[in-house]
Amino acid sequence: DTEVTQTPKHLVMGMTNKKSLKCEQHMGHRAMYWYKQKAKKPPELMFVYSYEKLSINESVPSRFSPECPNSSLLNLHLHALQPEDSALYLCASSRGGNMNTEAFFGQGTRLTVV
Amino acid sequence: AQSVAQPEDQVNVAEGNPLTVKCTYSVSGNPYLFWYVQYPNRGLQFLLKYITGDNLVKGSYGFEAEFNKSQTSFHLKKPSALVSDSALYFCAVRDLDSGYSTLTFGKGTMLLVSP
Numbered sequence: 747d748t749e750v751t752q753t754p755k756h757l758v759m760g761m762t763n764k765k766s767l768k769c770e771q772h773m774g775h776r777a778m779y780w781y782k783q784k785a786k787k788p789p790e791l792m793f794v795y796s797y798e799k800l801s802i803n804e805s806v807p808s809r810f811s812p813e814c815p816n817s818s819l820l821n822l823h824l825h826a827l828q829p830e831d832s833a834l835y836l837c838a839s840s841r842g843g844n845m846n847t848e849a850f851f852g853q854g855t856r857l858t859v860v
Numbered sequence: 861a862q863s864v865a866q867p868e869d870q871v872n873v874a875e876g877n878p879l880t881v882k883c884t885y886s887v888s889g890n891p892y893l894f895w896y897v898q899y900p901n902r903g904l905q906f907l908l909k910y911i912t913g914d915n916l917v918k919g920s921y922g923f924e925a926e927f928n929k930s931q932t933s934f935h936l937k938k939p940s941a942l943v944s945d946s947a948l949y950f951c952a953v954r955d956l957d958s959g960y961s962t963l964t965f966g967k968g969t970m971l972l973v974s975p
Contacts, residue, residue: 750903779962788950788965789904801960836903846892846911846954849963851903 749773752837752852760860761827767855769820769837778820779849780812781836789836795820796842827859862887862955864934866966873941874974881936881969883951892954893934894963895925899947910934921945941973 750771759765769778777796781789794802795814803812809831811823820837834856838849864885873879885891892911896904908919915927925936936949951966 752903777961786948786968786970788968791962794960794962796960802962834901838904844961846909847961848894848906848909850906851896853903854901856901 750837750839750850750852752835752855754855755853756856756858758858758860759824759827761829763827764823764825766824767822767835767837767857769822769852770818771839771850772818773839773850774817774841775839775850776817776842777840777849778814779838779840780820780822781838781851783834783836783854785834793822824857827857829859832857832859862891862953862964864893864951864953864964864966866949866951866969868969869967870970870972872972872974875943876940879938879941879945879971879973881949881951881971883934883936883966885932885934885951885953887953891927891934893925893927894952894954895919895923895934895936896950896952896965897947898950898968904950907936941971943973943975946971946973 753768780792783789792806793812798814809826813821834854836854837852840849841847894909895907898904908917910927918924948968950968952963955964
């Protein structure tokens with residue numbers, strides 16, 4: 747199983763809403779990532795969890811709040827987002843933080859903030 | 861910081877012809893290089909990677925990449941393109957950020973294969 751599963755696939759939310767994006771992998775990977783991707787642009791790293799601990803926060807606004815409940819799950823809690831936060835949010839995982847390991851990506855959640 | 865550059869926004873090729881998508885890198889130390897493909901409204905799929913060893917790396921779906929240290933390049937190739945290869949291709953390099961390994965992507969190259 748080389749799958750990273752993200753739910754929901756699509757999400758429309760108002761600027762005052764609270765919602766959560768979910769990500770799950772069962773490959774035994776100990777590093778998990780959140781990326782944000784605008785149309786036809788490369789993914790931009792948001793957060794990195796290594797062994798369920800937040801390792802990297804790339805100066806992301808506090809309206810995005812990550813959570814790693816266990817080694818298989820990664821959540822991204824959203825609150826009071828802005829229209830410019832509309833994007834494809836990608837979750838990824840890798841065996842660890844080794845330089846020679848590839849990351850596996852989920853299908854993404856297409857988020858629209860209205 | 862490590863970086864990769866993809867000089868072409870778009871590559872057009874006819875079905876059945878060979879294709880090349882270019883990538884150059886700038887790293888200190890050993891390069892760890894990757895290619896990913898993204899179909900519309902989908903996540904990224906891993907194609908292949910160069911860690912060490914043979915300069916010609918074979919990957920998924922008939923793709924291969926040639927690592928050239930003197931030219932600091934890692935071009936993606938396929939001998940015979942298919943219409944279904946049309947997608948957005950990203951070159952990436954492993955980088956160290958705050959002591960943790962992350963992936964840094966090039967801007968992407970759109971490949972269009974015409975029938």
